[in-house]
Amino acid sequence: MPRELPKQYDHTGIESDIYAIWEKSGFFNPDNLPERHKEPFSIVLPPPNVTGVLHIGHAYEDALQDAVIRFQRMRGKRALWVPGTDSAATATQPKVEKIIQKEEGKNRHEIGREELVRRVAAFAKASENTILSQVRKMGASLDWSRYAYTMDDARNTAVTTAFQRMYEAGLIYRGNRIVNWDPKGQTVISDDEVVHEERDAKLYTFTYSKDFPIPIATTRLETKVGDTAVAVHPDDPRYQQYIGKEYDAVFYDVLTHIKVVADRGVDMEFGTGALGVTPAHSMADWEIADKNNLPRPQVINEYAKMSVDGALKDKKTTEARELIATWLAEQGLLQKVENIKQNVSVAERTGGIIEPLPKLQWFIAVDKPFIISRSQISGISGGSETTLKHIMRTAITSGDVSMPQENHRKSYMHWIDNLHDWCISRQIWFGHRIPIWYRGDELFCGVTAPSGDGWEQDPDVLDTWFSSALWTFSTLGWPSDSKDLKTFHPTSLMSPAYEILFLWVSRMILMSGFHLGQVPFTSVLIHGLVRDSKGRKFSKSLDNGVDPLDIIAKYGADALRMGLLVGTAIGNDLKFDESKVKGYRNFANKLWNIARFMLMNAPDQPIATTPSLTDEDAQALNELSAVTKDITKDMEELRLYLAAEKTYHYIWHTFADILVERVKPHLTGTDPVLKESAQWLMQEALATSLILLHPFMPFVTEAIWREVFPNKGLLMIEPWPSA
């Protein structure tokens, strides 16, 4: 008796039912896959923020990676996709602090470190389920049994072990350096978290005192009480005669001692051609002072207030600037004041104006030679001398990590060339605390606290990217020599947004290279950002957000996945277009109706062996086989947008529009040969179509598969046609 499907495909309900069936099957876990799945293929999900909600960018990333992992699984690979979440401490702690401030009127110092950390951790854990259930809604075939969290025990062990080993290798050191201090967030931030904003500023030209021969220009008068030198270009005829001379001056009410030094970095054209050197409050000046062995007094503190003794003490920097300007004018030392545009460094997260300060921080030395004990990276042999920077460069140039998008590869190499030591300490409380303990002059570095009394742990925590950098192997059991690590590392693919190429991708290469002598992944597919229909980034202030869950509710996850993937070359930004998603909802219905039609005209049982076929039907199957081959190649070479579009096109404009129409009379006619040939064609074309489309639209294809081939197993592990 022919079965009959409803006239319309309704994704509501079906999607969660299908996901439950998949999860129950156990096939998300490669250990449960049938015998034929031998060769490993692994991806580690870029962990979303544990306190976050699924946004359209995640949806895109999930669609992309799930398509790849489903394809590889059907091809017979031992496919593993590892899920996880990130504590994202620098985002999470302030969030919780804000809540506490609002509800209890207390700041973090009133709460205390231990209690705050406990609360932040609890908050993070409580929000975990939100993001995880949302990722499930996308249809992501993640192995939940291997779920990892950056702050769970296994990952904590990995982090402290990694720190200890690098410390012992001499690659982690503590140093006094000018860092980007964010007075608002009360922490150091990395260069990558600093943004530059153009602001109006006043450029003051003045001399320190009446007998000081060289005028200098600055926008930051208040820092000048901390000057210890004036730098001029060695070839500058105006100032050559003064090089090496030293002067005393009472600047405002601070006794300063200024030496004139030569430095080729000084631009003779800018300002007066002379640079007032403030070693403690400028990166460039710090280096000049270092070269010339000059003192480096700090005159501004962590709260962006003056710390110099005298009348300026505890004044805000802006206030001190006004006071000094007035004083200079009164003394007749101020030559001119100009209004200029200036780029101000601002903390991306808090909006605080960066105050460069000298601070004791922990760093990873990227240029320091060390002996790598073992290495599988081409061009770096075990036991040879190398540097972390060299590893990061070689991983790409050797091709061990394939980064086929040339533009991204170029900017990666350019970034490596300009890379400085990585400051890994942060002055917040929630996060991986630096595994260093002090007792008097003693210092201990270890995975666990030292025994004995009087030890105090370093108060700082690690940059969140430190733990993220270990992610490909910390999720697979490292530091133990686990089976997973041996089987699935290096992972097969990493697919991050270009935003985090430097922050994350490069640092994974660094860590994996040092700790395992391996690359973390063998290929990188960098994707673009999802923007709104006008090409703007999604942001709260623009209120242009699109909630993927709303879209899923309206059109289904399958349609959303297609809408995100089709027609966008991977690596370029894409504009989110709801009408496109709607189109793929219609497509799901089209496919559903092909199946409906087929079932209406099908024999009771699927035909087991090829019957005698008409020439036309045989040719149609040959064409399908050619299409399959083409699509398979696109999938292998990660041209997912083409594979998806071609599949769509075949199903709608060849299968539905041409084949179905052509065989209709045969199916309803009386010639048994024509009829059986047509039935076979329908059955085969549908089966292949479902397989080809499954990586992109897993729900509707699996749902149809269950209706049409109830005696077969799950479509998600159906073998991909070998073509």
Next chain:
RNA sequence: GGGCGCUUAGCUCAGUUGGUUAGAGCGACUCGUUUACACCGAGUAGGUCGGGGGUUCGAAUCCCUCAGCGCCCACCA
């Protein structure tokens, strides 16, 4: 200042190592109540591939140049 891109139909974009009349989706227009589907079907219009020059038998594709747009990095005190 250094680096990387983009400019193809009204809109959003493909075009996979240069190869026959440049493609898709959406939109527009015309026609269609055929029992798979109106979340549909049949069809039509629409592009000198940003401008100019060059290489080649052949260029949207390679080179030079001009114009416009964007991103990343650094940052002048």
